[in-house]
Amino acid sequence: MISAAKYKWIVIATLVALVLLSCIALLLGPTNLDFAALYDSLSGDSANSQSNGIWQVITQIRLPRVVMAILAGTALSASGSAFQSIFRNPMSDPYVLGISSGASVGATIAIVLGIQGGLLGIPIFAFLGACSALIVVYWLAFSLKQSEQNTLLLAGIAMSLMLGAIVSLLLVIHRDQMESIIFWTLGGFNAISWQQIWIVTPVVIFSLIMLFKYAKDLNLLAMGNETAHSLGINVKKKVAVILLISALSVSIVVAYSGVIGFVGLIVPHMVRFTVGADNRKLLPLAALWGGIFLIIADTLARTVVQPGELPVGSITALFGAPYFFFILIKRSKSHV
Amino acid sequence: MFKVKTELLERDIVMAFEDLSFKAGSKAILNTVSHELKKGRFYSIAGCNGSGKTTLLQTLLQIKKASSGHIHVPDYYPNKAHYLSYVPQNTQLEFDFSVEEAVMMGRYPYYSGITGPNSEDKQKVLDAMEMTDMINFRKRSVTTLSGGEKQRTIIARALAQDTPVMFLDEPVSQLDVFHQIEVLKLLRQIADQENKTIITVLHDLNQVAEFTDEVMVMDKGRIVAYGEPIEVLNPELLKSVFKVDSEWICAKDTKPHLIFHY
Numbered sequence: 001m002i003s004a005a006k007y008k009w010i011v012i013a014t015l016v017a018l019v020l021l022s023c024i025a026l027l028l029g030p031t032n033l034d035f036a037a038l039y040d041s042l043s044g045d046s047a048n049s050q051s052n053g054i055w056q057v058i059t060q061i062r063l064p065r066v067v068m069a070i071l072a073g074t075a076l077s078a079s080g081s082a083f084q085s086i087f088r089n090p091m092s093d094p095y096v097l098g099i100s101s102g103a104s105v106g107a108t109i110a111i112v113l114g115i116q117g118g119l120l121g122i123p124i125f126a127f128l129g130a131c132s133a134l135i136v137v138y139w140l141a142f143s144l145k146q147s148e149q150n151t152l153l154l155a156g157i158a159m160s161l162m163l164g165a166i167v168s169l170l171l172v173i174h175r176d177q178m179e180s181i182i183f184w185t186l187g188g189f190n191a192i193s194w195q196q197i198w199i200v201t202p203v204v205i206f207s208l209i210m211l212f213k214y215a216k217d218l219n220l221l222a223m224g225n226e227t228a229h230s231l232g233i234n235v236k237k238k239v240a241v242i243l244l245i246s247a248l249s250v251s252i253v254v255a256y257s258g259v260i261g262f263v264g265l266i267v268p269h270m271v272r273f274t275v276g277a278d279n280r281k282l283l284p285l286a287a288l289w290g291g292i293f294l295i296i297a298d299t300l301a302r303t304v305v306q307p308g309e310l311p312v313g314s315i316t317a318l319f320g321a322p323y324f325f326f327i328l329i330k331r332s333k334s335h336v
Numbered sequence: 337m338f339k340v341k342t343e344l345l346e347r348d349i350v351m352a353f354e355d356l357s358f359k360a361g362s363k364a365i366l367n368t369v370s371h372e373l374k375k376g377r378f379y380s381i382a383g384c385n386g387s388g389k390t391t392l393l394q395t396l397l398q399i400k401k402a403s404s405g406h407i408h409v410p411d412y413y414p415n416k417a418h419y420l421s422y423v424p425q426n427t428q429l430e431f432d433f434s435v436e437e438a439v440m441m442g443r444y445p446y447y448s449g450i451t452g453p454n455s456e457d458k459q460k461v462l463d464a465m466e467m468t469d470m471i472n473f474r475k476r477s478v479t480t481l482s483g484g485e486k487q488r489t490i491i492a493r494a495l496a497q498d499t500p501v502m503f504l505d506e507p508v509s510q511l512d513v514f515h516q517i518e519v520l521k522l523l524r525q526i527a528d529q530e531n532k533t534i535i536t537v538l539h540d541l542n543q544v545a546e547f548t549d550e551v552m553v554m555d556k557g558r559i560v561a562y563g564e565p566i567e568v569l570n571p572e573l574l575k576s577v578f579k580v581d582s583e584w585i586c587a588k589d590t591k592p593h594l595i596f597h598y
Contacts (some may be wrong), residue, residue, distance in 0.1 A: 089430075215449060219433070219444075223438070225399075226394070226422065227427055230397055230420065230421060230422035231442070231444055231497070277432045
């Protein structure tokens with residue numbers, strides 16, 4: 001669709017935008033800073049900076065947020081691209097296998113039991129919830145002895161509906177904790193610490209490298225199981241491996257930042273409009289654009305109603321849903 | 337995997353299958369079929385819906401695992417995709433791959449993701465697009481193509497795969513008459529010029545007779561007749577397999593044509 005040279009320029013421009021937006025995100029917030037302060041603090045020259053407070057705000061509060069936004073956007077968008085190829089459905093997202101609803105049930109249980117957040121607590125419950133949902137969906141789909149991705153998709157949808165109902169039930173029973181449950185469900189980066197970043201980073205990087213490695217296979221899977229098979233792919237095995245890899249990074253991101261919707265659905269679309277469907281070009285760029293998307297969403301979330309803060313998930317949904325309608329209309333026009 | 341039988345090479349046989357069966361539950365979709373496929377020949381498979389045509393192709397391709405029987409090939413190929421290519425009945429073209437990217441997929445079994453395609457890979461893709469008359473569409477997105485153009489793109493991908501044996505499942509069933517003839521002529525040309533073996537499922541028995549060297553007629557999971565189309569597709573067989581009355585007519589100076597009585 002586009003030449004290699006043009007693609008290279010798009011990647012370079014994207015990287016520049018990512019760095020610039022990260023810097024801007026570091027400056028914006030309840031305490032507005034300027035570039036000089038940012039330079040001082042980033043160069044580690046904390047003795048010269050106006051006060052240790054700025055250094056603290058940037059390195060301990062804003063920088064982890066920005067890094068987590070990049071990691072989450074990257075993981076969700078890259079996995080979204082992979083899921084869409086595997087399910088041959090440009091409308092599927094990283095949550096189709098019940099990952100988000102499983103995590104929500106886990107987090108809700110943790111909140112209801114009074115387990116506090118932080119490094120462990122809620123994230124661990126959310127991660128376990130996501131994994132259990134995933135295992136049940138897998139077991140259901142593969143015990144039917146069908147390698148068709150549709151079975152997985154349907155099992156995932158049924159699982160999501162059931163888990164959603166469980167969250168609603170828990171909400172009704174534990175009205176007193178409704179606010180914290182809902183806030184977690186909407187997703188956000190407001191309590192991200194460096195320790196969490198150290199846990200999430202290797203998982204996300206590992207899954208990205210693996211997905212890039214499988215880019216060719218994803219292209220073939222997008223053309224149909226029979227085609228993929230005739231071109232040397234062990235479909236059942238490869239689908240399981242790729243889904244597990246992406247599910248791992250998505251569930252760890254969800255565990256620490258809640259359910260942030262629409263990123264994994266629309267970012268791959270935006271990239272596909274720009275560079276086409278070849279996963280070798282799509283995956284790296286979707287990962288970067290996902291990071292940018294969430295930096296913007298998170299910055300908006302914490303600056304629009306200062307000193308309050310909006311959940312990032314609602315911002316992405318607010319912008320994502322109209323764009324999704326736009327995609328639907330565009331698709332229906334081009335498929336006449 | 338396939339079993340290697342080197343003596344097939346001397347007899348110019350590219351694939352031989354013996355007592356091949358495929359069961360879905362207790363139902364035999366494919367019931368002890370055997371046949372030998374020769375190099376450079378254009379085969380057709382005819383039969384009613386549900387007679388096992390697609391299952392036979394997919395079992396030979398090992399997309400479906402045979403319940404019993406053997407498939408022999410004359411030589412060892414580490415990668416099956418270097419020996420057999422396949423044009424399925426329906427290929428999904430949901431995503432915005434360009435025609436060139438889609439055809440390049442036929443070369444995926446030959447290069448790694450790190451090195452990328454070499455000049456031979458690129459040349460084979462160009463040749464395949466040239467042969468299928470898709471070269472002017474190379475930058476177009478496959479989602480914007482007409483049915484005939486899509487089919488030609490998929491055939492080009494199989495051509496780029498450059499395998500000695502090609503399987504095509506109803507390659508012309510969704511095309512208009514003009515493109516049906518174009519595609520069948522192209523397949524005939526591939527068999528004649530490139531010496532490739534082509535096995536294709538066809539429903540139009542006149543096309544079977546016109547373009548292919550040999551027909552295998554399938555009924556209830558068995559090959560009930562095979563050989564030169566005009567001899568095999570006689571009124572008695574067509575009555576028993578397809579439940580239709582037919583006759584071959586021969587107008588002056590033309591090849592015989594099969595007509596049906598309603």
